[in-house]
Amino acid sequence: MTSFPTIDDLDPRQRLLVRIDVNAPVEDGVVQDDRRFARHAETIRELLADDHAIALLAHQGRPGRATFVSLEQHAAILADHLGQSVEFVADTYGDEALSSIEHLEHGDVLLLENVRMCEGELPEEEPDVKAETKLVRTLATSFDAYVNDAYATAHRSHASIVGFPLVTDAYAGRVMEQEYRENTAIRDREFDGTVTMILGGTKAEDTIPVVEQLADVVDQFCLGGVIGELFLRADGHDLGYDVDGMDLFDHQWANHSETIERTLEAHRDRLVLPTDLAYEDDDNRVEVLVEGIVKDTSYLDIGSETIDRYTNLVSTSDAVYVKGAVGVFEDERFADGTVAILSTIADTDCFSVVGGGDTAHSIVLYDLDEKDFTRVSIAGGAYVRALTGESLVGIDVLERGGQK
Structure with a gap:
């Protein structure tokens, strides 16, 4: 159960400021559509059905980054998802934006300019500080209420996330509500059978806390990717260090080796490590057993033996959580592990949550049906924090602020 107001508590026909997260990949200045637009469009359509402006x-x-661009393209993409026009204004809280807001009619949708172009949005500061920014104080007076649907940014103490709930009525949108409920379910609900977690990806600092915090509720952690190699190194194998000019392993081992070794020792009975890996040789996928391996190339996926073990464990599980890919799935030759695991989850009658932006993208890339999973999370950092029981400041302020 959530302890904050949601859009179910809103009266109809109000003027709403709605925070969404359509932060997308950008290539050569062009925004690449992703599932976040579709998710937020569902919330917006529900609000439009109640005749809100x-x-x-x-x-x-x-x-400073190449992805830091105007939201003009986003308005067009969002309009396609909504099936109606979305006006864009190249201003966020200046005279032009305020004039556009004033002229909003019920049923209209307006997208304001990139909020990170505004002074006061960044950096992260206490909510009470952000509530006093000019951005928050200026915009808040133009609306009846604020709706936060940006779950993927709920761990950031930025003005547009934490400031408004302290100065105006605030509600959670559908994405915020549903993501929070499903991502915290691992601690809030009981499962009749085995709980399995697939842990991959590239960041040890994201993975180790998950194992440490969830060892009492997860029966088996199946490791892959960079994380799998680092734990294999801790287990005495000649793996988990950089070759071919890579920069993925050595700095992480230097920073986290003691914690990885301690975690392996404390939870060895729950950690399932790869027994074979795949690499590229003359443009072909080649597999090798971990036992006796000497690393002289980059390993890009778990091998067939490991895939069979992991999918067998998944197929007999009552709940499966996925955090990170077990291979470089963007290359079809090394997508076998990730796709096989996700396909098995989809075919298994289990509670399932797939998290992390890259992993969620693999579902689209390989034509899997999102409806075959209980939840496909569009969040990265917020997903990890929810799994490990850490508070999310965006949720905290909704609980603290609520309705005024």
């Missing part, structure tokens, strides 16, 4: 607040990239 809606101004959207969102971000794209960070200052």
Whole structure:
């Protein structure tokens, strides 16, 4: 159960400021559509059905990065998902934006300019500080209520996330509500059978806390990717260090080796490590057993033996959580592990949550049906924090602020 107001508590026909997260990949200055637009469009359509007037607040990239662009393209993409026009204004809280907001009619949707272009949005500071920014104080007076649907950014103490709930009525949108409920379910609900977690990806600092915090509720952690190699190194294998000019392993081992070794020792009975790996040789996929291996190339996927073990464990599980891919799935030759695991989850009658932006992308890339999973999370950092029981500041302020 959530302890914050949701859009179910909203009266109809209000003027709403809705924070969404349509932060997307950008290639050569062009925004690449992703599932976040579709998710937020569902919330917006529900609000439009109650005849609200809606101004959207969102971000794209960070200052100094190639992905830091205007949201003009986002308005067109969102309009396609909504099936109606979305007006864009190249301003966030100045005179032009305020004029556009003032002229909003019920049933209209307006997208304001990239909020990270505004002074006061960044950096992360206490919510009470952010509530006093000019951005928050100026915009708040133009709306009846604020709706936060940006779960993927719920772990960030930025003005557009934590400031508004302290100065105006605030509600959680559908994405915020559903993501929070499903991602915290691992601690809030009991499962009759085995709980399995697939842990892959590239960041040890994201993975180790998951094992440490969930060892009492997860029966088996199946490891792959960079994380799998680092734990294999801790287990005495000649793996988990950089070759071919890579920069993935050595710095992480230097920073986390003691914690990885301690975690392996403490939870060895729950950690399932790869027994074979795949690499590229003359443009072909080649597999090798871990036992006796000497690393002289990059390993890009778990091998067939490991895939069979992991999918067998998944197929007999009552609940399966996925955090990170077990291979470089963007290359079809090394997508076998990730796709086989996800396909098995889809075919298994189990509670399932797939998290992390890259892993969620693999579902689209390989034509899997999102409906075959209980939840496909569009969040990265917020997903990890929810799994490990850490508080999310965006949720905290909704609980603290609520309705005024």
